[in-house]
Amino acid sequence: MPFAQDAAHQDLLAKAQRYFPGGSNGNMTLPPEYAFVIARGEGARVYDPEGHAWIDYLLGSGPMILGHAHPRVVAAVQEQLGRGSTFFYLNDKAIALAEAIVAAVPCAEQVRFTSSGSEATFFALRLARAYRGRDKILKFEGGYHGSHDYAMMNVEGQDPVPYPQAVRGSAGIPRSLEAEVLIAPYNDLDTTTAIIERHHDALGAVIVEPFQRMLAPVPGFLQGLREVTAHYGIPLVFDEVVTGFRFAYGGAQEYYGVVPDLAALGKIVGGGYPLAAVVGRAEIMAHFVQPDAEGRVVGQIGTLNGNPVAAAAGLATLEALRQPGVYDRLHALGRQLRELLAATLREHGFAAQVLGDGPLFHVLFTAQPVQTYRDTLQADAEKQRRFHYGLLQHGVLKSLSKGYISLAHGEAELEATAQAFDAVLAAMARDA
Ligand SMILES: Cc1ncc(COP(=O)(O)O)c(C=O)c1O
Structure with a gap:
């Protein structure tokens, strides 16, 4: 018996099928017998x-x-709604949330807000490439950093290929981008180190989920990754979209005691609203405003960046998480x-x-x-x-x-x- 029994519920599901490709917005899909709204x-x-x-x-x-x-988040959002929804300019809630993030997250000296975790990893990689003046990135097989072109290489559900070969995990990604991404095995420090040693001069960033999907880092893996990237001066980016404020208030970098150069935050930090962030060392974050050798800064404009309603929800969530x-x-x-x-x-x-x-x-x-x-x-x-x-x-x-x-x-x-x-x-x- 399908979950949707009454006509109004069935009608909603039929409309979802009618108006969304595949009946979904790209997130979780369920077979018809289990589908519900x-x-x-x-x-x-x-x-x-x-x-x-x-x-x-x-x-x-x-x-x-x-x-x-949660009543405290609902109250914070309601209070902000009466003051306006978005301004495309400095607002008090976004400033307060940035201050809270810098106080919490070990690598965070400065913050740039985005609307989604995908944007946060995308801009963290762009920023790292600008700082380092190199184009390639290294990511890990099976690691997920959102749905942008650089992130969707060798994601879950793909047949393995030899390291460090990148394979597009989505239709529509330019074939040429495979040459810009190197793939390493998470939790295999020797192979990863060998790839970094061989390609260090071409690498603009190494990005990793400190806790990859549901795989815990083996002892020494994150420390070793920190050491080899620091040795070559390659920015290490922790994707803390899942782990940020979840494993500890300071995220996986506090929990495992390994501090990256940059991190992407999302999910919890927006309290259920569209907000995420690139955070990290001020010296690297400066490239959002400091022109490179060719006179370019890192472009990162977004209509809803630092949205005050989302920031209010994030602030209320972090306040609840600070309770003993x-x-x-x-x-x-x-x-x-x-x-x-x-x-x-x-x-x-x-x-x-x-x-x-x-x-x-x-x-x-x-x-x-x-x-x-x-x-x-x-x-x-x-x-x-x-x-x-x-x-x-x-x-x-x-x-x-x-x-x-x-x-x-x-x-x-x-x-x-x-x-x-x-x-x-x-x-x-x-x-x-
Ligand atoms: C580790 C990680 N990075 C990035 C993302 C992308 O975040 P968003 O879905 O907000 O774009 C996700 C989403 O689940 C994620 O789990």
Whole structure:
């Protein structure tokens, strides 16, 4: 039986099919039998127009760390709405948010706001190339930095090719850009170092998700990457769109104790509104205004850059995250959920790897430990899909690739999630 039962709900889904290519805006898509429309979110739950609820581990793909419609964020946004929505000029909220970011994030001496994480990584790379006077960038296989042309090389779901060959991960990217990107294996410091040593003179930047998708850095990997990039003077960019303000208030760079030259922030910092940021060392950030040898500065104009409504939401979110015990609670919730999932998988006889750190969790159905992107390709994708859709049927929403936990999740949600894990894995074990 499809989720959408009443005519109004079905009509909305039909209109989505009619007006959006593929029935979506490019984000999560679900097969017709599981498709539904979100009418509202509150705390740890989202609701369809018929009032059916899902415990939400999608969390808008990560921004909603306080849960949906958090009263302090709603109040901050309402207060700003009465003062105007956007100005294309300095505004008090954006200045206050920049000050809060500089106080929080170790590498952040200055800030430039953008509207999305994709723009933040795009401009961080452009800025690094301008500073360094070199064109190529190095990214990691399987790493995701948004959907711009440089980022969409060797992203998830592609067959591996020899390092450091870049392969376009989207139609429409100029073939010539493959020559501007080098690909290295995340968590393999020796191979990465060899690529950097060989190509250092052509490299304008190295960009990495410090915690790549759901892969934790092996001890020494980020430190080694920091050392080799510093040795050659290549700007190291941490993409902290996911990890920023999530693993620790200062992000992954605080959590792992490795400070990059630049970072891209997004998701949490905009409190659920369109805001992201390039942050970093003032000497590099100066190239937004300091002409290069040919008299050019780094262009980075955006109509909504530093939007005051989004900045107000970000400020209210960061204020809530500064309360004592918040990160202990986020880590405890994550640990509890991962342990619960691992125990339920064992109970039903599945060989699987539970991944995650802080308020993130994921499962890969493979008996082998997972450390690199290529290890993840060994996992049984069909089992993963069944698990995912089974959870949806049992009132639990997450993306196929990870689960995000919020401060609005508590014992009741964990208990209901445990029941869903048990029911879904029991059914999968029966059918196996
Ligand atoms: C690590 C990382 N970088 C960049 C992005 C792109 O951010 P946005 O979707 O806001 O463009 C994402 C989005 O999920 C991400 O996970």
